[in-house]
Amino acid sequence: MTLEPFALPVAGTTVAGLRSTAAGGTRVLALHGWLDNAASFVPLAAALPGLELVAIDLPGHGHSAHPPPGTQYNTPGAICHVLDVADALGWERFTLLGHSMGAGIASLTAAAAPERVERLIAIEALGGLRGPEDETAQRLREHVRAVRALPSKKLRVFADLAAPVRARMMANQLSEPCARLLVERGVMPVEGGYSWCSDQRLMLPTAMRLSEAQIDDLLAAIECPTQVIYATPAQSYYPEPLRSQRIKLLRDGRLDVFPGTHHLHMEHPALVADVIARFIAG
Numbered sequence: 001m002t003l004e005p006f007a008l009p010v011a012g013t014t015v016a017g018l019r020s021t022a023a024g025g026t027r028v029l030a031l032h033g034w035l036d037n038a039a040s041f042v043p044l045a046a047a048l049p050g051l052e053l054v055a056i057d058l059p060g061h062g063h064s065a066h067p068p069p070g071t072q073y074n075t076p077g078a079i080c081h082v083l084d085v086a087d088a089l090g091w092e093r094f095t096l097l098g099h100s101m102g103a104g105i106a107s108l109t110a111a112a113a114p115e116r117v118e119r120l121i122a123i124e125a126l127g128g129l130r131g132p133e134d135e136t137a138q139r140l141r142e143h144v145r146a147v148r149a150l151p152s153k154k155l156r157v158f159a160d161l162a163a164p165v166r167a168r169m170m171a172n173q174l175s176e177p178c179a180r181l182l183v184e185r186g187v188m189p190v191e192g193g194y195s196w197c198s199d200q201r202l203m204l205p206t207a208m209r210l211s212e213a214q215i216d217d218l219l220a221a222i223e224c225p226t227q228v229i230y231a232t233p234a235q236s237y238y239p240e241p242l243r244s245q246r247i248k249l250l251r252d253g254r255l256d257v258f259p260g261t262h263h264l265h266m267e268h269p270a271l272v273a274d275v276i277a278r279f280i281a282g
Helices: 038-046 075-089 101-112 133-152 162-172 176-186 212-220 242-247 269-281
Strands: 003-010 013-020 027-031 052-056 094-099 117-123 187-190 193-196 226-232 253-259
Touching: 003 038, 003 052, 003 075, 013 038, 027 038, 027 075, 027 101, 038 052, 038 094, 038 176, 038 269, 052 075, 075 094, 075 101, 094 101, 101 117, 101 212, 117 269, 162 176, 176 187, 212 242, 226 269, 242 253, 253 269
Parallel strands: 027 052, 027 094, 094 117, 117 226, 226 253
Antiparallel strands: 003 013, 013 052, 187 193
16 A cells, blocks of 8 residues: 655644545554654555555644644644544544554543544554653753743754764664655755754653653543554663553553564564554454
């Protein structure tokens, strides 16, 4: 299955992404990870024929519009954005597929709007990152300082794509072809070469995070069947046994774990696609 670019007016802004040319299959809305974009799902889509797959660039990522100046990225806003996209597509019920940050957003959307989400597929995250209560003041201070300093920041310019591709390979343990997929959709031409097209505000420290108890309550509220897919070894910011403990809170959850890196859906698409296909069929 091939994915074609699209742009869609959504709630006063423009959402860009990639969507399948197949119609009539299971409707799947795909959400990528932090600083990734819709190209994250290109390898997986090729191994999942027959799905009506729509992979969006989340706000501030890829080719989608950046939120207006002065606005903040936050979890409730992300959830409402996902539902606005589904409304614009004319999808009353649909399957959510997410990777990393996108899996966190997808799982919280399933908790907040159970009447809309018929299945959830979460790759390498479930429920989002926690924030210990005793770090609340420090986290907020760091966020405010970073916001105030943002106007003085300048975009880095690359003479060609080789440097950003190498950077993504090193940061995310990505192969060159997978890193290039993300980079080619994640940069824009500027004077002197290329610069990242992602919103600089995405790099700001998060102002507030949910506590583990709050995340537990949200995961327990997910009503739809849920397929979780993890790579092993676990990421340091989402370690064991935490990530396995979260799955036990799901009403109807199942888990598959494979050796690999954080972007295992890109590096091992056939393996991940097989799990997804069996879950949707089952």
